[in-house]
Amino acid sequence: DQQVKQNSPSLSVQEGRISILNCDYTNSMFDYFLWYKKYPAEGPTFLISISSIKDKNEDGRFTVFLNKSAKHLSLHIVPSQPGDSAVYFCAASADNNNDMRFGAGTRLTVKP
C-alpha cells in the first residue's frame, strides 16, 4: 500500500532557480512529515520536517508547505545549487514517529 507518493521520479532545474518537489499522501492519520536527501552510497539525510499543526516551515533555502485538505506537501529549494543534486524522499508518520512511510523519491538534478 503506497501511502506516500512522489509522482515525479526526476526533476531538472537550472542553478539559481527554484526547485519544487511534490509529495501526496493518503493516510489522514499522518501528522508529521519529513524530507530526506540521499546521495549515492549514503543513507538518507534529514533535511526538514513539518508537523500537521503548521502549514509552512522554513530553514534557510528550504521551505516545506503542507496542505492538509489536499493531503499534499511540497519542498521548495531557493536558490537551487548544484550540490543539491540528490534523491529527495518524502516521509510521513503518525502516532509519535513510529513506522515512517516513505515515497519512492525524486531525483533532482541542478545544472550549473
Next chain:
Amino acid sequence: DTGVSQNPRHKITKRGQNVTFRCDPISEHNRLYWYRQTLGQGPEFLTYFQNEAQLEKSRLLSDRFSAERPKGSFSTLEIQRTEQGDSAMYLCASSRTSGWSTDTQYFGPGTRLTVL
C-alpha cells in the same frame, strides 16, 4: 563522527546462507529502526526497538528475519536462508524519544546485500 554506523557496508552471499548485519546508533538515542530499500523505492519500515524492547514489526519481516538489541545499544539484523529477493539496501536509523515526542530519525549509510 558520532552518527549512526552500520557494518558491513556490503555483503555478497549465496542463496540459502545466513547473514547478520550490525547497527550502532547515535549514543543517546533510545529508539532504533531497521528499513529495507530496493532499487527505485523509498525505505520500507521493518521493525523498531525502544531500548532493548522490540515494539513493532512490519509484515514485511518474514520468519527468516530476526532483529535484536540485547543491551539497548547496538542492534543486529539476521536473515536466515537468504533468497535472491532479499537483495536490497538495509538501513538503520535511530532517534530519541522522551514522553510523547520523538526526535527525527537519523540514518546510517546502510548495508547493501546481494544474494547470488
